[in-house]
Amino acid sequence: MTPRTWTDRQCPVARTLDLVGDRWVLLIIRDAFDGLTRFSEFQRSLGIAKNILADRLRLLVENGILRRVDTGADSRAHYRLTPRGEDLFTVIVGLRQWGERNAFEADEEHSVLILEQTGEPLPNIDPVRADGGRIVARDTHVQKV
Amino acid sequence: MTPRTWTDRQCPVARTLDLVGDRWVLLIIRDAFDGLTRFSEFQRSLGIAKNILADRLRLLVENGILRRVDTGADSRAHYRLTPRGEDLFTVIVGLRQWGERNAFEADEEHSVLILEQTGEPLPNIDPVRADGGRIVARDTHVQKV
DNA sequence: CCGTATCCATTCCGATACTG
DNA sequence: CAGTATCGGAATGGATACGG
Numbered sequence: 001m002t003p004r005t006w007t008d009r010q011c012p013v014a015r016t017l018d019l020v021g022d023r024w025v026l027l028i029i030r031d032a033f034d035g036l037t038r039f040s041e042f043q044r045s046l047g048i049a050k051n052i053l054a055d056r057l058r059l060l061v062e063n064g065i066l067r068r069v070d071t072g073a074d075s076r077a078h079y080r081l082t083p084r085g086e087d088l089f090t091v092i093v094g095l096r097q098w099g100e101r102n103a104f105e106a107d108e109e110h111s112v113l114i115l116e117q118t119g120e121p122l123p124n125i126d127p128v129r130a131d132g133g134r135i136v137a138r139d140t141h142v143q144k145v
Numbered sequence: 146m147t148p149r150t151w152t153d154r155q156c157p158v159a160r161t162l163d164l165v166g167d168r169w170v171l172l173i174i175r176d177a178f179d180g181l182t183r184f185s186e187f188q189r190s191l192g193i194a195k196n197i198l199a200d201r202l203r204l205l206v207e208n209g210i211l212r213r214v215d216t217g218a219d220s221r222a223h224y225r226l227t228p229r230g231e232d233l234f235t236v237i238v239g240l241r242q243w244g245e246r247n248a249f250e251a252d253e254e255h256s257v258l259i260l261e262q263t264g265e266p267l268p269n270i271d272p273v274r275a276d277g278g279r280i281v282a283r284d285t286h287v288q289k290v
Numbered sequence: 291c292c293g294t295a296t297c298c299a300t301t302c303c304g305a306t307a308c309t310g
Numbered sequence: 311c312a313g314t315a316t317c318g319g320a321a322t323g324g325a326t327a328c329g330g
Contacts (some may be wrong), residue, residue, distance in 0.1 A: 012244030012255050013175045013237060019248060021168045030158045039312055049304045054313055076311055084247050090270050091239040092158060098236055099157030102229050103164060110157050125235050125272050169323095184292055194324045199293055221291060 019063050020088065024048060024056050029085065030092055032066065037078035060085075090125065097124050164208050165233065169193060169201050174230065175237055177211065182223040205230075235270065242269050 008014040020026055024046070031045050043053055057079055060066040065085040069078040081088075096113065101124075104110050113122040153159040165171060169191070176190050188198055202224055205211040210230040214223040226233075241258065246269075249255050258267040 008172075010255055011175075012241045012248060014172065014244075015248035015255075016240045016244035017168050017171060021171065023162050023166045026162060026166065027153075027159065030156070043312095050313070051305095051315080052303060087243055087247060090272055091236065091243055093272050094236040094239040094270075095161045096157045098232055099159075099161035102232060103157060103160035110155055110160075122272065125239075125270055127235055127238050127267065127270050195293070196295080196325095197323060202293095 029088055032081050173201055174233055177226050
């Protein structure tokens with residue numbers, strides 16, 4: 001199961017992995033960014049067992065990453081990203097762009113993200129480190145939020 | 146074990162998760178960015194079993210994310226990030242910053258990344274989506290690399 | 291110190307059957 | 311359709327012992 005308590009409570013990376021550090025979870029979130037909302041849509045897209053999917057959706061709702069939207073008479077609910085869930089966009093795009101750069105052969109096709117307005121591919125995310133800025137070890141710099 | 150073949154060969158996110166979609170792997174990479182290189186350093190930092198750590202290091206070397214640097218007479222090797230591994234910086238920082246924003250209470254302390262040159266905290270990564278740009282579903286836009 | 295080999299407990303997952 | 315309940319097999323991870 002996804003949730004597990006890590007010894008490393010101080011580290012934001014470990015905390016994040018506590019909540020979304022699971023393949024199924026991250027793929028569900030990917031699909032949610034692609035506009036999927038139905039239980040059956042996720043199931044078809046992922047080929048995941050129903051009980052596992054139900055478990056992951058429940059956890060994601062519990063953790064405030066998805067919200068469950070019930071649609072009146074219909075028993076079929078929608079699962080939509082909360083603001084906290086949408087905030088994972090950077091992570092998903094980071095995973096995607098790394099894969100585009102490093103997990104495909106030169107002649108292999110793959111999908112790319114297109115911006116609706118311009119029709120252009122989404123440019124690569126690039127943190128400060130590109131210009132040689134090195135990062136000081138995390139343990140040495142603990143601050144208040 | 147980390148490696149598993151996914152049905153979704155086309156999706157860069159799934160491909161990336163094939164290679165690094167494992168808690169231990171991502172925490173090892175985090176530690177590598179923090180400058181750890183020794184087997185024992187990783188083990189102490191993570192509290193991971195030796196056989197598991199050995200397995201993950203082997204996989205990471207196999208996948209070209211770490212490289213093993215043997216130091217002459219000494220049996221103790223260093224594990225260092227390859228360029229492909231360093232390219233995961235965006236992902237690690239994305240996970241970290243999401244955690245900073247979403248996985249801590251307001252009064253909880255946590256570590257932050259500091260840029261060596263300026264002494265300033267690393268600014269938040271922010272992809273284009275901030276200004277309302279929506280993303281078109283991945284399946285509809287398959288292109289050559 | 292850096293692993294490898296083995297063993298055991300636990301967890302995880304998928305298939306199936308069942309319910310509203 | 312959207313789940314819940316159960317079950318067996320597979321995989322995983324931790325501990326231990328051992329070797330280079």
